[in-house]
Amino acid sequence: MEQDAAHDRAVDAFLAAANTGDPQERDRLLSRALTADVVFWGPLxxxxxxxxxAEFITEVVRSHPSGPCRMVRTTRVDAPDEWARFGWRYEDAAGRVLLSGTDVVHVTADGDIDEMIVFAGALT
Incomplete structure (x- = not known):
């Protein structure tokens, strides 16, 4: 259970970083969630x-043409050992879903994400 809490904390800190417009707060949250040398596999x-x-969040997540949008975790964090996955949605200010997906993360013994793989959109 302690491991699950660490996974939840890391994922939720990452999502909070994605949702803040304050670059300093974003950096603080990312330092709580990610290792300094995290490997990030995103859509770009x-x-x-x-x-x-941080640059991905600034350039892609925070700069959407629909205006300020937010990332929302839609599932529990499913964490078999050091790997975890969680569902998310990206929504506009009115709550309209713009995109959804699943992320897979590797979490260190210290509870930090050192690898993140973003799967955006549904598998067909």
């Missing part, structure tokens, strides 16, 4: 480090 390719994740 591979990035390494918290800065790459």
């Amino acid at each position: 390719g591979r990035g390494v480090g918290r800065k790459a994740v």
Whole structure:
């Protein structure tokens, strides 16, 4: 159960970072969620480090044409050992779902995400 709480904390800190418009708060939250050398596989390719994740959030998540949008966790964090997955949705200010998906993360013994793979959209 302690492991599950660590996975939840890391995932929820990442989502909070994605949802804040304050770059300093984003950096603080990402430092709670991610290792400094996190490997991030997103829809635009591979990035390494918290800065790459912060730039993805700034350029893609926070800059949507629909205006301020937010990431919402839609499932529990399913965590068999150090790997975890969770469902999410990206919604506009009115709550309209713009995109949904599943992320897979690897969590260290310290409770930090050191690898994240984003799967956006439904499998057909």
